[in-house]
Amino acid sequence: xxxxxxxDDEKGLRGFLSGCLVTEGHKVDEASDGEAALVxxxxxxxxxMITDLKMPGMDGLQLLEAAMAEQPDxxxxxxxxxxxxxxxxxxxxxxxxxxxxxxxxxxxxVRLLAARALERRSxxxxxxxxxxxxxxxxxxxxxxxxEAVVRQLEKVAATDATVLLLGESGAGKEVAxxxxxxxSARAAGPFVAINCATLSEQLLESELFGHERGAFTxxxxxxxxxxxxxxxxxxxxxxxxxxxxxxxxxLLRVLQEKTFERVGGTKSIEVDVRWVAATxxxxxxxxxxxxxxxxxxxxxAVFPLRLxxxxxxxxxxxxxxxxxxxxxxxHVGRRGLRLSDGARARLAAARWPGNVRELANTLExxxxxxEGDGAEVRVEHLVMDPMSVERExxxxxxxxxxxxxxxxxxxxxxLTMDQIERRxxxxxxxxxxxxxxxxAERLGIGLRTLYDKLRRYGIKES
Numbered sequence: 001x002x003x004x005x006x007x008d009d010e011k012g013l014r015g016f017l018s019g020c021l022v023t024e025g026h027k028v029d030e031a032s033d034g035e036a037a038l039v040x041x042x043x044x045x046x047x048x049m050i051t052d053l054k055m056p057g058m059d060g061l062q063l064l065e066a067a068m069a070e071q072p073d074x075x076x077x078x079x080x081x082x083x084x085x086x087x088x089x090x091x092x093x094x095x096x097x098x099x100x101x102x103x104x105x106x107x108x109x110v111r112l113l114a115a116r117a118l119e120r121r122s123x124x125x126x127x128x129x130x131x132x133x134x135x136x137x138x139x140x141x142x143x144x145x146x147e148a149v150v151r152q153l154e155k156v157a158a159t160d161a162t163v164l165l166l167g168e169s170g171a172g173k174e175v176a177x178x179x180x181x182x183x184s185a186r187a188a189g190p191f192v193a194i195n196c197a198t199l200s201e202q203l204l205e206s207e208l209f210g211h212e213r214g215a216f217t218x219x220x221x222x223x224x225x226x227x228x229x230x231x232x233x234x235x236x237x238x239x240x241x242x243x244x245x246x247x248x249x250x251l252l253r254v255l256q257e258k259t260f261e262r263v264g265g266t267k268s269i270e271v272d273v274r275w276v277a278a279t280x281x282x283x284x285x286x287x288x289x290x291x292x293x294x295x296x297x298x299x300x301a302v303f304p305l306r307l308x309x310x311x312x313x314x315x316x317x318x319x320x321x322x323x324x325x326x327x328x329x330x331h332v333g334r335r336g337l338r339l340s341d342g343a344r345a346r347l348a349a350a351r352w353p354g355n356v357r358e359l360a361n362t363l364e365x366x367x368x369x370x371e372g373d374g375a376e377v378r379v380e381h382l383v384m385d386p387m388s389v390e391r392e393x394x395x396x397x398x399x400x401x402x403x404x405x406x407x408x409x410x411x412x413x414x415l416t417m418d419q420i421e422r423r424x425x426x427x428x429x430x431x432x433x434x435x436x437x438x439x440a441e442r443l444g445i446g447l448r449t450l451y452d453k454l455r456r457y458g459i460k461e462s
Contacts, residue, residue: 002118003044003232004028007037007051007063008079017050020110034058034066041070042222043269045231048117050100050110052079053087061091068095073124075117079104122188136178141319145308156303157183162255164240164300165278167307169446170355173278174238176307181234186274189233192226196247197239197447198437205247206263215264225262227254227271235273240300241281241292248293255299275300280446310352310359317352317359318344324360325377329367336374337367343377350384354445361442422457425450429459 004026008014011032018028029044031037033055041049049067053060060078067074076096080088088099097117104110139153140146156163157180165173174193181191194207202216210225227235243251254260255275259268277300286292310317322339329337339347343366352358366381425439432438440450453459 002026002047004114005031005037005040005046005049005051007031007034007049007055007060009033009052009055013052013079016104017110020107021114023107024111024114026114034060034063037063038066038070041067041074043267045071045228046074047121047232048075048077048114050077050079050114053091054081061087061094064091064094064096073121075121077113077117136175136182137323139172139175139179140313141316141323143313143315145313146316149305149307152303152305153179154183156180156305158185160185160274162275162300162302163277164302164304165276165307166304167278167280168309168353168355169280169449170357171280171307171309172356173280173307174236176305177234177236177238177276177278180276181236181274184234184274186233190230191234191236192230193236193238194226195238197242201244201247204243205250208247209250209260209262211263212265215262219264222262227260227273228269230273231271233273235275237275237277239279239281240277241279241283241286243292245291245293248296252293252296252299255296280448310355314348317348317350320356321347321359321363325363325367328360328363332364332367334367334370334373334375337370338376340376340378342379343382346379346382346384353449357441358445421453422459425453425457425459 004021006014006017006021006028007030008017009032014030014032018030021028029040029046031040034051035058037049037051038058040046049064051060051063055063058066064076064078067076076091078088078091078096078099079102080099081102088096088101091099097120098113100109100113139150153176163177163180165176167173177193178191181187194204196204199207206216206219206223206225208225208227210223210228211219213219213222237251250260254271258272259270261268283292283297283301287294287297310320318339321344325337325339329335347359347362354361362382362384363377365383366377369381369383370377428439428442429436432442436450436454437447440447445453
């Protein structure tokens with residue numbers, strides 16, 4: 001089903017065109033002139049517009065130009081009277097797909113041309129996704145802990161149910177969200193994501209819902225929000241547990257009513273999206289503390305799905321590392337790298353508190369350290385994050401090896417795990433000028449985990 005806008009100042013012709021398309025299962029809106037059509041285009045995302053060229057006020061060519069600026073992926077068919085085909089040719093130069101000459105021969109002609117235009121839009125969307133390499137990575141390489149997860153994900157992907165993904169930071173929640181989208185009936189539509197933890201409340205509201213010109217200082221033009229851009233596809237709310245109460249209320253309304261207003265606007269905008277949310281927080285604890293709305297939780301948790309941490313699916317670790325290594329190596333200018341048996345064993349034995357992100361960081365460091373293309377990544381190239389090392393009894397002393405970036409490497413100093421961990425955090429903060437979010441990413445851990453460790457070790461902001 002597509003969403004189509006029919007624009008013509010003749011009521012009878014509008015009704016005829018709409019009827020031809022509604023019987024094919026499409027949702028059709030009508031507008032009697034260019035100005036009314038532009039209002040609808042600013043309120044909704046359309047797959048196809050059929051417009052007359054000759055209309056009072058804003059003509060079809062002006063409308064087409066404005067529509068393509070508003071929605072660049074919109075397909076358009078123009079209606080032209082006999083003897084004015086040159087106008088249709090000009091419209092096609094502006095981006096129209098094709099034209100219909102009046103009088104229209106019958107419903108079959110309308111349906112055929114509309115189907116061809118919609119097919120072109122679908123093919124362009126597939127091509128665009130392929131060019132962005134949006135195909136999600138594999139979720140699992142067969143670890144038993146992931147079998148039930150993959151099975152449940154495949155079942156829910158075939159529906160339009162709202163999914164709440166739970167799990168530690170870096171456990172692969174966005175990969176799961178993209179997999180749900182790719183295996184759903186909305187796969188040809190957009191996949192739009194937003195991280196609720198990375199933006200201030202005002203910026204997050206603007207990013208979500210868009211804003212009107214003059215809505216706040218710096219809003220010099222109208223902006224469509226990400227939610228609006230996701231119409232017809234999947235919207236992924238990452239770290240939804242970080243949403244402030246005011247935004248939780250607005251989000252609840254969108255989930256309930258499927259409408260919202262831009263910041264500074266009064267016009268209701270309809271959206272048709274499939275919701276996937278994710279969090280590494282315990283929402284039960286947040287609800288008990290009054291920090292997360294229970295009604296919003298129940299709207300999001302229609303189908304909750306927990307993703308196991310990387311250490312809980314050890315059979316996936318080495319295959320995942322081997323799949324990631326070529327891409328990571330290419331990023332740092334290396335080709336043909338491979339893991340030695342010792343490196344595989346070392347990776348499999350680590351705990352990976354930072355999950356897949358931490359594994360990727362370790363492989364990137366290794367790719368930088370090896371010499372030349374086609375080299376073997378060995379144990380000494382795996383500069384492991386101290387937080388990944390297995391604890392033996394919780395307070396075992398660990399001798400920092402030659403591969404460590406710690407200053408203790410040159411002295412053979414024996415340090416406890418807590419000392420190594422503290423030093424790693426201090427080094428990461430120093431490397432990024434004290435930026436805690438960048439330090440967390442460098443360490444392969446969540447920002448909240450970093451804050452907890454800063455308090456634990458009494459590390460003050462410099």
